[in-house]
Amino acid sequence: MKLVVAVIKPFKLDEVKDALEAVGIRGLTVSDARGFGRQKGHTEVYRGAEYQVDFVPKTRLEVAVDDDHVDEVVKAIVTGARTDSIGDGKVWVIPAEQIVRIRTGEKGGDAI
């Protein structure tokens, strides 16, 4: 089992969700995040005073998947989130040792 984590542009969330549903994903966790990569931040101006804002708003999403589905899930996220401009984000895959569905106590692949 793997945990696929992605940081994407907030306005691409719906497209990513649709792409994940299309490959059979039935659960997804989303949270608001802030960060910077090569994109760096942006400038805000209040009464003529300029401020460099280092961290820009991003959306972080997490999906637990079977080993067999990792590649198509990553592909779905990349396809859904891409705009071809700087700041599109990243996807990474980390091993998940155990997964438990709290309601039933099911474990492993059955809990996904």
Place this chain on the structure above:
Amino acid sequence: MDTGDTAWVLVSSALVLFMTPGLALFYGGMVRAKNVLGTLMHSVFAMGLITILWVLVGYTLAFGSDTGGLIGGLDFLGFHNVGNEAHPAGLGATIPHSLFATYQMMFAIITPALITGAFAERIKFSGYVAFMSAWLLFVYAPVAHWVFHPDGWLFKLGALDFAGGTVVHINAGIAALAVVLVVGKRRGFGKEPMVPHNLTMTILGTGILWFGWFGFNAGSALGANGLAASAFLATNLGAAAGAVGWALTESRKDRKATTLGVASGAVAGLVAITPAAGFVGPLGAIAIGLSGGIVCSWAVGLKFKLGYDDSLDVVGVHLAGGIVGSLLLGVFSTVAVNELGTDGLLAGGGMALMGKQIVAVLATLAFSFVVTMGIAKAVEATIGLRVTQEDEIVGIDLSQHSEVGYSLSETSGSFAARPEAPPAPATTGARVVVTEGGGA
């Protein structure tokens, strides 16, 4: 007594009172989220504190029988002799004295509240209460007497101030500078970004201020008449031209027009037109509002160049805008609008009025700066004016008021009962677990 005049000044009093919660929102949106309630409190609590002080002593010091053109006597202490007859010196000759005194109360509330934008985000609540009380009695009341009382020395000199360019805006603006020089800069000023946390709130506050300002300026005619109508129009033109002036300036300088710029410009235009609203025609009002917007959009940058921390630009907007309006009155004033006024430069009156306006501006600047600095230092030395470094980092909402403005997530913890509170009766349904001595 005139019922129409009385009705209009009653409504105007309510309009001017409404400006103070408007100011609270205007300022509250511009601070960081951790200071929003404390900043709202600085305006809203003034409605409580100043109202009472005004009735007890403030009013009589401003509008009581004259002593040397400098201050009022004690004949109206506790609103004694303030009743249904008009003010004995003919202030608002067609409305009850009690109404004139109440209308003036609303000005006395918002003027010190304007100052609070300068020391926002770092003031102890007890120090704020002491400062505001002393400032009302020792600065606001005398200056109001000089300018608005028929025996006041600036009134007799012939300086014009229709609704408070000197008394309200220059007075509050220079006091703001004096008090921030005593209080000092916020931690991280000029290094860390201190960006407004909710400009939607600021825009709503701007709308309420603009709306209430009709009572402030058109109400200052103290009657339901042509002068009130003329001042009403001039007020709207001042605000409009100020908003346009600021937006034009920043779209040239910073490439973009901002909502905060338009809001600030509207207020700057309103400030500038305040002393002139009942003395200038529509074109004069546009010129004054536009000048207010342009000059103030430049003046808000002074704090970074000169190194004082005027958090929400009270100096840049109220001091600069008040000076612009008071001096341009010497250019645009015309007796065609108000026969009790004086012709300024463009109406063929020469520089005489301008000279008097300069005297009024300088006198207000000097008196208010010196006395405010004395009050601020006295409060700082006794009660303390500034929060501790730790309290400033936590934010004044939590450190001064034990509240937070935005509880956006479920909080964890437990109900902390005060030790003397009786135990909650056991009832079915709702259960409150009372931890002895306070849990959290």
